[in-house]
Amino acid sequence: MGSFLETLLGGLMVGMLYSLIALGFVLIYKASGVFNFAQGAMVLFAALAMARFAEWIPRLTGLNNKLIDNSIAFAGAVLVMIVLAWLIQKLVLARLVNQDGITLLMATLGITYVLEGSGQALFGNDIYKIDIGMPKEPVFILEKTFEGGLLINKEDLYAAVIAAVLVALLALFFQKTATGRALRAVADDHQAAQSIGIPLNRIWVIVWSVAGVVALVAGVIWGSKLGVQFSLSLVALKALPVVILGGLTSIPGAIIGGLVIGVGEKLSEIYIGPHLGGGIEIWFAYVLALAFLLVRPQGLFGEKIIDRV
Amino acid sequence: MAERRTGDVILDVKNLSLRFGGVKALTDISFDVREHEIRAIIGPNGAGKSSMLNCINGVYQPQQGSIQLRGRTFTHMNPRRVAEMGVARTFQNLALFKGMSVLENIMTGRNLKMRTNILQQAIRWGAAGREETAHRKVVEGIIDFLEIQAYRRTPVGKLPYGLQKRVDLGRALAMEPQMLLLDEPMAGMNVEEKQDMSRFILDVNDEFGTTIVLIEHDMGVVMDLSDRVVVLDYGRKIGDGSPADVRANPDVINAYLGTVH
Numbered sequence: 001m002g003s004f005l006e007t008l009l010g011g012l013m014v015g016m017l018y019s020l021i022a023l024g025f026v027l028i029y030k031a032s033g034v035f036n037f038a039q040g041a042m043v044l045f046a047a048l049a050m051a052r053f054a055e056w057i058p059r060l061t062g063l064n065n066k067l068i069d070n071s072i073a074f075a076g077a078v079l080v081m082i083v084l085a086w087l088i089q090k091l092v093l094a095r096l097v098n099q100d101g102i103t104l105l106m107a108t109l110g111i112t113y114v115l116e117g118s119g120q121a122l123f124g125n126d127i128y129k130i131d132i133g134m135p136k137e138p139v140f141i142l143e144k145t146f147e148g149g150l151l152i153n154k155e156d157l158y159a160a161v162i163a164a165v166l167v168a169l170l171a172l173f174f175q176k177t178a179t180g181r182a183l184r185a186v187a188d189d190h191q192a193a194q195s196i197g198i199p200l201n202r203i204w205v206i207v208w209s210v211a212g213v214v215a216l217v218a219g220v221i222w223g224s225k226l227g228v229q230f231s232l233s234l235v236a237l238k239a240l241p242v243v244i245l246g247g248l249t250s251i252p253g254a255i256i257g258g259l260v261i262g263v264g265e266k267l268s269e270i271y272i273g274p275h276l277g278g279g280i281e282i283w284f285a286y287v288l289a290l291a292f293l294l295v296r297p298q299g300l301f302g303e304k305i306i307d308r309v
Numbered sequence: 310m311a312e313r314r315t316g317d318v319i320l321d322v323k324n325l326s327l328r329f330g331g332v333k334a335l336t337d338i339s340f341d342v343r344e345h346e347i348r349a350i351i352g353p354n355g356a357g358k359s360s361m362l363n364c365i366n367g368v369y370q371p372q373q374g375s376i377q378l379r380g381r382t383f384t385h386m387n388p389r390r391v392a393e394m395g396v397a398r399t400f401q402n403l404a405l406f407k408g409m410s411v412l413e414n415i416m417t418g419r420n421l422k423m424r425t426n427i428l429q430q431a432i433r434w435g436a437a438g439r440e441e442t443a444h445r446k447v448v449e450g451i452i453d454f455l456e457i458q459a460y461r462r463t464p465v466g467k468l469p470y471g472l473q474k475r476v477d478l479g480r481a482l483a484m485e486p487q488m489l490l491l492d493e494p495m496a497g498m499n500v501e502e503k504q505d506m507s508r509f510i511l512d513v514n515d516e517f518g519t520t521i522v523l524i525e526h527d528m529g530v531v532m533d534l535s536d537r538v539v540v541l542d543y544g545r546k547i548g549d550g551s552p553a554d555v556r557a558n559p560d561v562i563n564a565y566l567g568t569v570h
Contacts, residue, residue, distance in 0.1 A: 178416075178423045178441065185406050185417045192404035195366065196484060197392030197421040 006150045007266045013153070015262020016160040016167075017221060021235060022242035022254040023167060024214045029248045030187045031207040032093070033101055037108040040236025041115035042212055044228075045084070047219030048119050050077040051128035051228040070132050074220070081212030082205075084115075089204045097190075097200070116233060125230070130223040134158055159221045166217055170210070171251050183207060187249075241289035247302020256300065261285045315536060316344030319488065319520060320365065325374030327360055327544075334360040335371070335544045342488070347514055347521045349531040352541035353564060358524040359401060361541065362490050365522070366398050367391040379487075392421060397486035399477045401493040401524075405465045411476050412461045415451055418483025419444040451479050455509060471502035478509065488520040489513065495530055507534055528565065532556065540564065 021043065028036040036042075053073035058064050092107050135154040142150050174180040185193045186203045194200060219228070222235050238261075246257025269281040292299065320342040327335040335357045342348045350358050363369040365376060367386030376383050378394055397418070406414050424440060452458055455475045460468060465476055474494060481489055494510065495503045507530060513519050525531045531538060532552040540548035540555055542564040548555045555561055 177437075178420070178444075181409075181413060181417055182420055184408060185420075188406035188408055189404045191368065191388075192400060192406065192480075193417075194368075194388035195392060195398050195400075195404075196418050196480060197389050198417070199389055 002150060003270070004267075006152075007270050008263060009150065009152060010156070011263030011266035012259055013156040013160040013262070014266070015259035016163040017218070017258075018238055018242050018261055019167060019255045019258025020163040020214065020218045020221070021239040022246065022258055023170065023251065024211045024218065024236075025239055025243050026246075026248060026251055026254045027170070027207055027211045027214065029243075030251075031183050032104075032204055033187070034093075034104040034108060035101070035248070036211070037105060038111040038115055039211070039215060039239070040233040041112040041119070042081070042084075042215035043219040043222070043236060044230065044233035045115045045119040045219075046077055046081055046212065046216035047130065047223040047228045047232055048123040048128070049080045050074060050216065050220055051130045051223060052123045053077060054130065055128070066131070066133060074216075077216050078213055081216055082209045085208030085212050086205050088208055089201060093204055094201060116230075120230070128223075128228040130220055130228055132220060132224055134224050155225065159225070162217065162221065166214070167251075167255055170214070174251060179206065238285065241285040243299070244289040245292050245299055247299025250299070250301035253299055253301035261288065264288055315346040318342070319344045319379050320522070321377040322361075322365070323375050323377070325361075325364060325371045325376065327357075327364060327369055327371045333544050335364070335541075338374070338541070338544075338546050340539045340546065340549055342520060342522055344487075344520055345514070345518050346536040347510070347523060347534055349523045349525060349535035349538045350541060351525055351528060351531050351538055354526060355543075356526075356541040356564075357544040358526070358541055359492060360544075362398070362492050362522070362524055365391075366396070366490060392484065395484075395487035396490065397481035397484040397488075398490035399474075399481050399492055399494060401496060403470075403473050403477055405473060405476055405480070407466045408464070410462050410464055411457060411468070411479075412448065412452070414465055414476055415448045415479045415483050416444065418480040419448065421484060447485075448483055451482050454482075454512070455479050471498055471505070474498070474502075474506065475509070478506075478513075482513065482517075485517075486519060488522065491521060491523045493524055493526070495525065495527065503530060510534060528556075 021039070024039045024042070025036060028034055028039070050073055053076045054070055057069045057072050057076075063069060088111060092111065093104075096104055096107060135158070138151055138153050140150065141152055174183065182193070182198045183203055183206065185196075185198055186200060190200065193203075218235070219232065222232060226232065226235075239258075242254060242257040242261050244257075245260060246253030246255070265281045265284050268284045269278075273280045318341045322341065323339050325335055325338045326333070338357075338361065350361055352358050360369060364371050365378075365386075367388045367390065370385055376386065378386075378391070378396070381394075406417060409417075422444065424436075452461060455478065457472060457475055457479070460472060465473055468476065478491075478494065491510070495506050498506065510521060510523070511534065514521055523531070523535065532555075535552060537550060538548070538552055538555045539546060540558070540561045542560075547560040547564060548558045550558075
């Protein structure tokens with residue numbers, strides 16, 4: 001029982017981080033109908049900016065307070081992501097209004113390469129570290145209930161809490177504010193949204209900025225776990241099964257999808273893995289996604305697509 | 310209804326032509342709309358009625374001609390600017406925000422009237438909260454007016470067609486427009502729904518003084534509602550005047566009944 005719970009908790013915490021990345025995809029898809037292939041590159045770009053800013057700021061200012069340095073670096077990285085969103089809208093999206101989804105998808109593929117290239121050109125292509133003072137040591141909890149207690153990785157726990165808070169804030173923003181309502185309106189019908197005076201351009205800048213900040217938070221958390229390097233852009237691949245499972249159009253779907261994948265990975269590794277020779281954690285999520293595509297292609301919470309002929 | 314107070318010209322369309330490649334959608338169309346009137350644009354299917362509306366609304370850019378809206382002349386319009394100038398529209402094929410409730414759909418119509426910024430809304434600081442409440446009041450008024458109180462929280466996708474059309478009208482009304490463009494408001498409705506919609510259109514015109522430009526292909530409905538009627542056929546204007554004039558116009562009768570020449 002103890003080991004089951006331990007695996008479950010571990011899975012939930014990793015799952016929360018998957019949700020965070022999946023959320024980036026969902027936000028942009030909801031508001032502009034674009035599957036943003038560049039989400040992974042945005043994570044890398046944001047993390048690189050954060051890592052290098054945190055390195056440069058103490059050198060420039062002589063301040064050696066880690067909290068202040070990190071805060072300024074984070075604010076700087078947020079600014080970079082907003083400028084990036086503005087550039088993407090100005091240079092790419094504004095020219096592709098009312099184009100097919102596949103055209104926009106190809107455009108984001110292009111953005112991916114530009115971001116990967118320019119990110120490494122601007123910020124360097126070494127392995128950098130982000131140190132935001134996350135505790136690395138594991139802790140034991142519930143030692144009275146279970147023999148030996150449950151081993152929890154404190155870093156994962158903190159990361160999961162940060163991700164959960166961000167996800168909750170975004171969900172509230174989307175559901176409860178007038179701007180959130182305008183975002184959903186644009187997602188549902190461009191023409192109708194324009195007719196009531198919702199400015200598409202501004203909405204897109206807002207959405208890409210929010211997705212940029214989500215990418216930044218994901219980049220910071222994953223970067224402090226794994227180090228900031230090119231492979232960081234690949235964590236986005238982990239989010240693909242999550243959005244397939246949860247549905248591309250649903251924020252709760254992204255959250256639950258992430259948790260299901262996180263937990264599924266860990267539990268399957270422990271309970272099914274030994275029968276299949278182990279190592280199934282790496283591909284389990286994709287197989288689960290494949291099964292879902294066969295049974296429920298719109299995902300758990302996605303809108304069912306009915307084409308009228 | 311004879312004493313309805315029509316005022317000055319607020320929309321003046323001059324020599325407008327619109328082509329899609331080699332297809333002439335509209336050829337040299339001129340007509341005007343006076344304040345507070347109900348002006349209908351009618352014509353058989355494919356006559357160019359919706360193209361005309363989309364030009365006024367800024368969705369299409371005509372190749373020739375100009376549109377004068379409240380004294381300002383435009384050759385290029387865009388939908389947002391038109392919305393800011395107090396023009397609202399409804400859609401022939403419903404374009405409601407499917408994921409939202411009736412209330413939320415109509416609330417989106419208040420978008421241009423929102424003054425607080427995104428950060429204030431995010432933390433619902435004083436002004437933003439008060440603003441939301443004030444707008445909500447206006448929207449509740451519209452919901453009462455359209456008699457859809459019972460469906461406030463219902464996702465619009467679940468409503469029957471006639472009620473969805475009302476929500477579409479409600480969203481446009483929430484903008485408190487000076488001019489309302491209605492694209493076939495009664496298409497696909499049964500007799501009872503048509504009567505309801507006619508009543509709402511007359512009431513909007515009466516109570517709020519809103520100028521209404523209305524597209525229909527069903528002549529019967531239009532004749533009872535409108536002050537003046539423009540008739541289009543194959544992208545050309547073939548008639549313009551009071552319902553009685555238009556009904557007596559031989560070209561119009563030809564277009565509708567397809568008399569052999």
